[in-house]
Amino acid sequence: MLCPDCKKEVELSKGDPQVSRVRLNGTVVHATIEIGDLCGECGRLVQGSKTDIERDLKDVPSLKSHLQHKRKVELLKAERIYEPAEYASVKITYGLTCDCDRLPMYEGTLLGSAKMVVQP
Numbered sequence: 001m002l003c004p005d006c007k008k009e010v011e012l013s014k015g016d017p018q019v020s021r022v023r024l025n026g027t028v029v030h031a032t033i034e035i036g037d038l039c040g041e042c043g044r045l046v047q048g049s050k051t052d053i054e055r056d057l058k059d060v061p062s063l064k065s066h067l068q069h070k071r072k073v074e075l076l077k078a079e080r081i082y083e084p085a086e087y088a089s090v091k092i093t094y095g096l097t098c099d100c101d102r103l104p105m106y107e108g109t110l111l112g113s114a115k116m117v118v119q120p
């Protein structure tokens with residue numbers, strides 16, 4: 001890729017995914033992911049993407065009896081996974097706990113992928 005600052009072709013280094021706004025809305029867990037590829041020489045963001053991902057948990061058997069309870073969700077882990085050149089993918093692991101304390105922490109994953117956009 002061409003780095004606009006270095007003004008030459010450079011190797012990109014994959015930035016760690018940024019995950020924000022991990023939240024529950026009814027039975028749907030949402031997260032926003034930001035992915036960036038950085039110039040290997042100067043560290044400038046060369047291409048990146050931001051996307052929202054979500055998954056409805058209403059059919060997860062272990063959660064069925066807790067759907068009316070107050071639950072909270074937290075981010076446990078985010079990692080970049082297999083990616084063809086213009087796309088980046090992130091796998092998020094989240095933990096869901098219930099206020100009633102009778103639910104062992106439910107760990108779920110969300111998968112998101114986004115087309116990378118060159119950053120001017």
Ligand SMILES: [Zn+2]
Nearest residue numbers: 003006039042
């Ligand atoms: Zn550069």
Ligand SMILES: [Zn+2]
Nearest residue numbers: 066069098100
């Ligand atoms: Zn519960």
